[in-house]
Amino acid sequence: MSKCSDYRFGDQCDIECRCKDRQEVCDKRTGQCDSGCEDGWTGLDCQTQCEDYFYGEQCSSRCGHCRDNATCNNTSGECPDGCEPGWQGMTCDQECSDYRFGDQCDIECRCKDRQEVCDKRTGQCDSGCEDGWTGLDCQTPCQDGTYGFNCTGRCGRCQGGQPCDKIGGECQTCAPGFKPPFCQECEDYFYGEQCSSRCGHCRDNATCNNTSGECPDGCEPGWQGMTCDQECSDYRFGDQCDIECRCKDRQEVCDKRTGQCDSGCEDGWTGLDCQTPCQDGTYGFNCTGRCGRCQGGQPCDKIGGECQTCAPGFKPPFCQECEDYFYGEQCSSRCGHCRDNATCNNTSGECPDGCEPGWQGMTCDQECSDYRFGDQCDIECRCKDRQEVCDKRTGQCDSGCEDGWTGLDCQTPCQDGTYGFNCTGRCGRCQGGQPCDKIGGECQTCAPGFKPPFCQECEDYFYGEQCSSRCGHCRDNATCNNTSGECPDGCEPGWQGMTCDQEAVFALGISAPTG
Template sequence: MINITYRHHDARRLQGYSLYVTNNTDMTRPDGSINEQDGHLCYHDNGSGLPTFNQTRQCHVKGRYVVFYNIRSNREDALIELCEVQVYGCPFGQFGYNCGGTCHCMTGGCDPDTGQCDVKGCQTGWMGLSCSLQCHCDGGVACDIDTGACPGGRCQSGWSGQSCFVSRRNLAYGKPTRQSTTYSIYGAYKAVDGVISKDFEPPGSCTHTDPNGRHPEAWWQVDLGTVQLIRTINIVYRQLYNFRMSGFYLYVSNSSVAHNIYQVLSKAHLCYHDHGPGLPSYIQSLSCPVSGRYVIFYNKRPADYEPKDVKYYIKTSAVIELCEVQVLGECPPGRKGISCDQACTSYTFGRDCTQTCHCANSDCDRRTGVCKVPGCTEEWKGQTCSQACINHTFGQDCTHTCHCANSDCDGRTGVCKVPGCMEGWDGRTCSQVCTYHTFGRYCAQTCHCANSDCDGRTGICKVPGCMEGWEGRTCSQACTYHTFGRDCVQTCHCANSDCDWRTGICNVPGCMEGWEGRTCSQVCTNHTFGRDCNKTCHCANSDCDARTGICNVPGCMEGWEGRTCSQALPITHSRLKLKTYCVIVLTLTVTVILCKGQSCEMYIRMYYRIRHVKLDLRHPVPITSFTDETPVPITHSDETVNQTCHCANSDCDGKGLVACKSTPDTCTNHHISDETDCSQDLSLCSTLTVTGKGWCMLNYPDVWRNGRMVKSVPITHFGTSTVAQSCPLC
């Protein structure tokens, strides 16, 4: 068959073309014309109208070259504009639709459509026009290529009949037959007589329905007598007339089609329907494993799939020409062949040897299929090793299990057909369970359970509880910012970084305000606050906020001030309540007393921090100064001595008392006696006059923190006389 697609808008130039097939490289004469003797003319367009731009032409011939030729006269140029040319054929020795038939011609090839040999004569053991029917002669000798008859009538074992074409398993041989119409002497019974003769010539061995009337439908049936188990149906149609076979149907039914064709066929089992597009082979061997009593051959016109450009094909009349129909039942277990004369080959068994055993170590019993040595090959299981592995099993005897997520696995190798393992499984065959502390698809996820392993599928810990630094249902989520420890329930308060989610130690040292400790998770206590709790608040009535240092209940202790009560007040600016205590601490170092003649001076270096100090007013004493390294005069001694005063603005009175001659107007002297109220405000003036006797006693609060008591230390001694003393201006 040759298909041609010409230029769509210029089919006029296609008019009058010729199509040749040749084995010559050049068919042209010197004048440019074609030498038709050198090629086979497949087609010549001689129509009066314009040809279609799509052409399909049958050309049943062998050749190497396809030639498209055209000619013009009256000085008109011949032009060819081919868009596509397709040449369909079969390799040498094959024919029919999809080249599915094989011809065994003695010499040469055969027609690619019909299979008819180019030169009559078949290879030994074959018969028919296409040499595609096998002879069944004893000893394998040649049979008559027209009738199939064997020399001396000696048929091969298991075969009988005039053409040695009747087998023991043929259920249709000699059974009752019917057909829709009959032409001449070619009745329906000729399809089951076991005779293969010269096609149609009298007396003929083929059936023939009426070709003359208009019969859009035709049918033929054979009655097997009882319901039989059918395996195969073989059909030999009239050779060279397979165009009438085109579009046929083959049914098996339990009812005769003669009663009501449409009702019967609607319930019958359809074994086969020819659907083209080429012509069917005149020899058909069709599998139809079904039980039934009637075998029905049916055809209609026009066919569902009509052949194109086939000579003699008629669209209006259906004709049936069957030369032989064989309905083959089952052979006994262990046997096969048309006459059940062949033993099953290796690794096959059962009726017709249609089953296969897959024994690993031996062959199987031809009848039962049981392995002679137990054990199946990969992918198979069962007593006969004929059951394929299913439902995620694989390997020898299907003893292994694959856990593929998206498909089953290869029964032999176990590899998933669609990649991907189920949760909890890993490996090439998805048969390896997740190892310790892994889970999910391909075991790619990790659980961090503290007390057990986790479920390989879900990742949930078998015993609840996560390792340090992990949290979540599967213990696979690392602790988030500023959390650490088991299940991430602890919080670190690092100032400059996150902390180690396992230990809680800050990656960069330093805690936030209000926190201290190795993991910055201990809140400040006991009047401490700030970063690392390194600051102290002196709240009078409560603790302070660990972060800001602000007292929870307002009010600072005596001697402290500020927003966080952490700023010490200097003694000169404090509000002293001199009833019992003053807010003073003096750390005193007494140096040396220097005397020259009757003049002596004593220098005292004084260091102080504000603390509680007790004053004993029974022994008057001057408080002269509270700055560092201030010389203090000896104001009195038991003997009369020359004394030196250190007045800021004048000399002293020179009468034995240390008293400045003048005092600034801005300063008011304050006299304190035994009876004086110590609650006076001393913050405006540094001049203090004390009247009375005794010692000034200083107690040091610092010693109480060390758990011991320090004795009172006298500053100056004044004897027993009552004197008035004063201090210089500050």
């Protein structure tokens, strides 16, 4: 009998070796292997398959958690239809990692308590499902219209009936009048079933009750009614609409919240709401008037400002001003010498149109200083006698005016052509008709033929009205009379006539006259 070929054994050499070492040639009679049996097989000849639920070397490994309790592959240990829920791995012997469950361990737990490890087969959570999910395995999202823990929350009034967020319950947009994000309540300042009614005027801008519309602390000033939506009636204002307006214009309707009046407060009242009477010492429109000096410090009338009696020196009925011709804080000072007997300013004592001539000072109670006179005492006296003090009102001088000046007050310069004391001097014949000096009478330049400086007389050797005639031949070269032209001592020999301008004619044997 021939020997079996390698890797076969038995009577007919028809049984294949199942050695662990695939290179080993088993015993050709018994099939025994030195390296042991191939995984999944056992027995002396390694021809017996592993029992169900066992696999591997010497069939010593137990199958993992195969689906439907199936036995695994006796060689590899793989489960034919996969693992039981809660298990994973090639041989289904590895439990799902924490926070995962199911056939492939690919489903995430959704427990309320994020630290809880759910059941790795069912996904069930002892703490209940995460908000927004339900079902035994917490993998079913809440139905539309519900949200939150175990889907027990009910969505608010989302815009257009859209579902709210299944976890937190928020709406993307609320129906009009509802408050985001949950749309469960009316927005602030709205109320009613549909949140369509607007709150009235609640105190401190509070929002009203979202069901009834009532204000928690009552109405804003100027409003009334259960929902504070009725304005105060005209001419009334305030928290209860029970305060009467006090406007300057009695036809004006005051601000129904504050009582404020565009026309200002009624005389005798002040404050934003015109409800505060004027303080003592004040009166009138907005209490801007100040009482005068009432007798004994009594307050004046708060509407018109009249005193019952004035303090001494003050003018009734308002006692605001001094009586005429008195001034000062106490009206005890008498006015000075005001022009036209006017009364002075009752505060400062100043005269409205200045002082009477001869007086000066802010209150016109100071006489002009010596040598000055007039309204402002700023005019200098011009008396002939320089030591004389002129009249301090008129400027008149007993000694008459200084040369070159005239008039009652000696302030008028002599007219052209006159000069000297009281302007009684008459100028001579100044060149070109120019006026002479008004004090001394001198001309700057005389007309031809006249003698400077006064130009009153002809120059020597000239005479006549215009001093244009030349003197004749006067004896001893004397000048002639400047009016008539006559020579004072007669003519030079050989000349004759009244003005010595005629040559003498000598008869035979007769001498020429000598005079």
